[in-house]
Amino acid sequence: MAKYxxxxxxxxxxxxEQSLDRLARYGYQGVELAGEPGELEPARVRRLLAxxxxxxxxxxxxxxxxxxxxxxxxxxxRWAVHYVKSCCELAAAxxxxxxxVVPSPVGRTAPVAxxxxxxxxxxxxxxxxxxxxxxxxxxxxxxxxxxFETYLINKLEQAVELARRVxxxxxxxxxxxxxxxxxxxxxxxxxxxxxxxxxxxHIADSNRESVGRGHIDFxxxxxxxxxxxxxxxxxxxFLPPVSNPYLAADRQxxxxxxxxxxxxxxxxxxxxxxxxxxxxxx
Numbered sequence: 001m002a003k004y005x006x007x008x009x010x011x012x013x014x015x016x017e018q019s020l021d022r023l024a025r026y027g028y029q030g031v032e033l034a035g036e037p038g039e040l041e042p043a044r045v046r047r048l049l050a051x052x053x054x055x056x057x058x059x060x061x062x063x064x065x066x067x068x069x070x071x072x073x074x075x076x077x078r079w080a081v082h083y084v085k086s087c088c089e090l091a092a093a094x095x096x097x098x099x100x101v102v103p104s105p106v107g108r109t110a111p112v113a114x115x116x117x118x119x120x121x122x123x124x125x126x127x128x129x130x131x132x133x134x135x136x137x138x139x140x141x142x143x144x145x146x147x148f149e150t151y152l153i154n155k156l157e158q159a160v161e162l163a164r165r166v167x168x169x170x171x172x173x174x175x176x177x178x179x180x181x182x183x184x185x186x187x188x189x190x191x192x193x194x195x196x197x198x199x200x201x202h203i204a205d206s207n208r209e210s211v212g213r214g215h216i217d218f219x220x221x222x223x224x225x226x227x228x229x230x231x232x233x234x235x236x237x238f239l240p241p242v243s244n245p246y247l248a249a250d251r252q253x254x255x256x257x258x259x260x261x262x263x264x265x266x267x268x269x270x271x272x273x274x275x276x277x278x279x280x281x282x
Contacts, residue, residue, distance in 0.1 A: 042093035
């Protein structure tokens, strides 16, 4: 059976206790904490998780323009590396195995210098952050975002290439079904080609809503993950239908929508997973 979590940031400014209560109620095993180390006190987080029988699945790094791992401005880049290191320290403190990294920030859809230079700068940044992460027992996973949100790494194969350029065993990649639906000719095919470099997965349907509200074939996604031996977390990152993902979580009606989607996602994925298990045993 898969391990299920939800990315905390999608719930906006909702108190962590309320989010964790929801996840426990619907049968999730973990939570992906928002990557804001200054806003989370590790001892308190560990206590809240333990009280509900949950664990920290991962830390979702958040990358506005000031957190730019590929920018030619060295000071801006150093600040971004410092931020990733801080996320790694938070991860170690709450026993989360993984930190998500995005090489160019959300909203920057063109190079400042040129793509080749910025790719190398991103590799240097991730190498420094990755060495720090290794000392803490943490893995960095590179997330490819769609072309409308950022420019440098849009496809899973580009994330794989960057991870190999970094050349550290604890720097790998993650798959995000929403972004892959936009960028990949075949989500399942891209997963199979990335293979065991996939160390984390985000789940949302083609319209970024909950599983079953779009047109992604999640049976094929789960089958491909099974084929490459993936046994990590499936982390839900759904949003209501609005244009700006960072504003979506702060909508006034988010509680009703998010509660509905939280239940839908795990119920539908468990059903798909169960059906796949039956097909294997036939």
